[in-house]
Amino acid sequence: MYVGKPVKRLEDPKFLTGSSTYVDDIELPGTLFVAFLRSTKPHAKVRVRKSGHNIFTGEDINPGSDFPIPVEEVTYVGQPIAAVVARDRYEAYDLLESIEVEYEDLPYVIDPQLALKNDVKVYTKKESNIYEYKKWEAGNIEQSFKEADVIVEGELYNQRVIANPLETRGTLAYFDGNRLNVWSSTQSAHYLRRNLMNFLGINNIRVIQPDVGGAFGSKIIAHPEEYAVAKLALKIRRPLKWIPTRSEEIQTAGHGRDKRLKFKVGLKKDGTILGIDGTLIADLGAPYPDANDDEIGNVHSTVRMMLGPYKIQNIRIDEYAVNTNKSPTQSYRGAGRPEATYFIERIINIVSMELGKDEFEIREKNLIKELPYKNALGITYDSGDYLTLLNKAREYYEKLKAETQPNECVGSSMYVEITGFGPWETARIFAKSDGKIVIITGSGPHGQGDGTAFAQIVADILELPIEDIEVRWGDTDIISDGIGTWGSRTVTIGGSAMYKAAEELRKRLTEIGAKMLNADLEEVEYKNGSVIHKKNGKSVTVKEIIQNAYSLGYSLDITSVYNVNKPGYTVPYGVHLALVSIDRETGSIKVKKYIAIDDVGRVINPLLAEGQIIGGAIQGIAQAIYEGAIYSKEGYLLNSNLTDYGFPTAVEAPKVEWHYIEKGFSSHPIGSKGIGEAGTIASTPAVINAVEKCIGRRIPNMPVKPEEAI
Ligand code: MCN
Numbered sequence: 001m002y003v004g005k006p007v008k009r010l011e012d013p014k015f016l017t018g019s020s021t022y023v024d025d026i027e028l029p030g031t032l033f034v035a036f037l038r039s040t041k042p043h044a045k046v047r048v049r050k051s052g053h054n055i056f057t058g059e060d061i062n063p064g065s066d067f068p069i070p071v072e073e074v075t076y077v078g079q080p081i082a083a084v085v086a087r088d089r090y091e092a093y094d095l096l097e098s099i100e101v102e103y104e105d106l107p108y109v110i111d112p113q114l115a116l117k118n119d120v121k122v123y124t125k126k127e128s129n130i131y132e133y134k135k136w137e138a139g140n141i142e143q144s145f146k147e148a149d150v151i152v153e154g155e156l157y158n159q160r161v162i163a164n165p166l167e168t169r170g171t172l173a174y175f176d177g178n179r180l181n182v183w184s185s186t187q188s189a190h191y192l193r194r195n196l197m198n199f200l201g202i203n204n205i206r207v208i209q210p211d212v213g214g215a216f217g218s219k220i221i222a223h224p225e226e227y228a229v230a231k232l233a234l235k236i237r238r239p240l241k242w243i244p245t246r247s248e249e250i251q252t253a254g255h256g257r258d259k260r261l262k263f264k265v266g267l268k269k270d271g272t273i274l275g276i277d278g279t280l281i282a283d284l285g286a287p288y289p290d291a292n293d294d295e296i297g298n299v300h301s302t303v304r305m306m307l308g309p310y311k312i313q314n315i316r317i318d319e320y321a322v323n324t325n326k327s328p329t330q331s332y333r334g335a336g337r338p339e340a341t342y343f344i345e346r347i348i349n350i351v352s353m354e355l356g357k358d359e360f361e362i363r364e365k366n367l368i369k370e371l372p373y374k375n376a377l378g379i380t381y382d383s384g385d386y387l388t389l390l391n392k393a394r395e396y397y398e399k400l401k402a403e404t405q406p407n408e409c410v411g412s413s414m415y416v417e418i419t420g421f422g423p424w425e426t427a428r429i430f431a432k433s434d435g436k437i438v439i440i441t442g443s444g445p446h447g448q449g450d451g452t453a454f455a456q457i458v459a460d461i462l463e464l465p466i467e468d469i470e471v472r473w474g475d476t477d478i479i480s481d482g483i484g485t486w487g488s489r490t491v492t493i494g495g496s497a498m499y500k501a502a503e504e505l506r507k508r509l510t511e512i513g514a515k516m517l518n519a520d521l522e523e524v525e526y527k528n529g530s531v532i533h534k535k536n537g538k539s540v541t542v543k544e545i546i547q548n549a550y551s552l553g554y555s556l557d558i559t560s561v562y563n564v565n566k567p568g569y570t571v572p573y574g575v576h577l578a579l580v581s582i583d584r585e586t587g588s589i590k591v592k593k594y595i596a597i598d599d600v601g602r603v604i605n606p607l608l609a610e611g612q613i614i615g616g617a618i619q620g621i622a623q624a625i626y627e628g629a630i631y632s633k634e635g636y637l638l639n640s641n642l643t644d645y646g647f648p649t650a651v652e653a654p655k656v657e658w659h660y661i662e663k664g665f666s667s668h669p670i671g672s673k674g675i676g677e678a679g680t681i682a683s684t685p686a687v688i689n690a691v692e693k694c695i696g697r698r699i700p701n702m703p704v705k706p707e708e709a710i
């Protein structure tokens with residue numbers, strides 16, 4: 001059995017030996033380089049002077065519309081407004097400087113709370129800045145507040161952070177006279193293909209996802225530049241490559257979170273939470289349909305998961321999702337759930353400080369103890385044992401507390417989150433004549449290691465050594481359709497599709513084996529990679545079966561689709577702990593130790609899962625104490641480079657210890673739940689809660705500044 005074991009990543013040899021291939025490594029003869037001119041105004045009427053045949057504007061790409069490239073009106077600094085095509089990137093960036101642009105300034109609004117007033121329009125062609133107002137209500141909040149002994153109020157801001165994967169976005173597009181070929185640093189080849197088909201109005205498109213150096217949600221949607229490069233490739237008929245600079249990347253892609261909650265919570269003296277009343281303001285940044293549609297789903301997740309693992313029956317949230325003249329926000333690791341967990345777990349800490357009680361006591365008092373459970377806003381928590389995990393975590397918490405020195409505190413957070421989204425995923429499996437089994441996923445892993453997990457699953461079903469399995473993905477030509485890698489869905493949903501395809505292949509191999517043994521199906525069994533006659537003991541190996549399949553009239557090429565039943569997600573949970581040390585003279589904060597205890601159902605590969613927790617935790621720790629997009633009043637991102645933007649490195653990384661229990665399996669055949677985002681979701685509040693305890697004052701904003709920690 002491979003499932004459950006720490007199998008080393010099959011992906012790694014090529015990365016470790018430097019033989020991986022990212023978009024920028026692909027060289028096609030005659031490639032031209034594309035660069036984008038970007039708006040220097042937060043809001044303006046714009047006119048780009050076309051002073052050469054190699055300068056292209058919105059009119060060339062999307063005539064008559066401001067999307068994806070504006071023809072008339074820009075709405076944020078950094079928005080692409082024209083493209084140049086040149087022999088190389090140096091010539092391209094030089095050419096950008098020669099373009100003349102006329103701006104006619106329009107009033108702009110940077111602060112979402114001001115934008116809500118609608119005094120200044122973010123985009124003159126939109127009636128209101130409010131993208132969505134929604135009232136969420138369950139139970140009876142007024143009544144619950146009447147019954148409360150204590151009411152605690154506050155405001156919490158989950159700031160705008162930037163995904164910043166090591167590899168920026170990037171696209172190479174080439175129309176070969178027959179079809180459009182697009183190599184892109186994306187989280188899904190098939191999803192990008194669908195987007196390009198819609199935009200370009202042609203179907204003959206092949207999308208290839210080469211090796212991708214991280215994405216963290218920022219490469220789900222198609223960005224304006226990806227649409228533009230594809231369109232220009234059709235016009236110019238030369239291979240076109242676009243690779244943004246790091247600053248362009250930080251300025252314009254992967255912005256996430258940016259949600260503010262004003263809350264009132266009603267409590268009994270014993271810590272029972274009766275109800276939460278609040279106003280949520282989500283800053284969507286500038287209008288861009290792909291990003292805004294993506295982010296609004298995350299806003300809903302924030303509200304619906306804000307009840308955490310607690311049986312709170314009364315809630316009322318006024319949700320405002322509002323546009324501003326800043327870069328659009330979009331999915332960023334956790335996509336709405338980090339904000340939800342942040343809000344509820346910060347409330348738990350604040351309340352425990354107000355009542356003078358231990359936070360674990362408050363948690364236990366309010367904890368959901370029987371599952372499945374439907375929360376007041378309709379989210380079903382499918383399985384697990386929250387109390388057992390909480391108690392186990394409490395032991396680690398006490399141990400960590402015993403280790404603390406002066407000016408050190410232990411913070412904690414407990415999360416539930418939604419993962420493993422449907423509605424479906426595909427898997428293809430085929431046998432090669434050399435006896436190797438090729439498996440292909442319709443999803444798009446980009447660093448997580450799902451390929452290794454898929455090979456483990458298939459090797460177990462076919463009872464073959466993992467070395468016999470070859471894993472592929474990331475090309476719309478090799479599998480008919482697919483969804484992608486996000487929402488911590490890939491191993492659970494993509495893995496279930498693999499499971500289904502492998503079972504089907506095993507059945508077919510057994511059938512062919514029986515034929516070769518001149519036996520009925522009931523007379524044989526599949527075992528250890530062979531089909532064996534139960535009575536006479538004769539057997540044929542998978543390799544022999546593969547070599548005879550075609551002459552016996554069988555194809556060994558199967559594509560399976562795995563469909564997800566309602567509710568269409570599965571809910572892991574866990575408790576994370578951060579031991580934080582503060583230098584009260586300099587205000588410097590360090591996370592010294594980090595312990596995570598999770599239940600993600602069946603752990604397919606503990607090495608991969610632990611890696612996700614380590615990386616995720618560091619990302620979330622960085623949000624608490626290092627990161628944040630800083631905008632000037634005039635709408636300029638002030639920290640759009642790696643010197644100014646707090647980016648965690650190994651130096652800042654604490655030792656992360658990971659423990660897991662397997663109490664809450666999902667209903668999917670492989671029993672797993674997602675873990676790809678859990679670290680990011682749980683760590684931020686754990687760290688802030690620790691800092692808050694140490695300095696004894698409420699922390700409304702992140703990252704915590706040194707002057708606030710003295
Ligand atoms: N795993 C496991 N057992 C489980 C759950 C997961 O062994 N019960 C393993 C899987 O085999 C896989 C990894 O953990 O290797 C993550 O699996 P899963 O939770 O299914 O998440 P996805 O593969 O769908 O990854 C998406 C998730 C998201 S949404 C973001 S954002 C994110 C993340 O993964 N972006 C990442 N982790 C990232 N890691 C890297 N290196 N780069 C990114 O861009």
Ligand code: MO
Binds near residue numbers: 217331332335486488
């Ligand atoms: Mo994601």
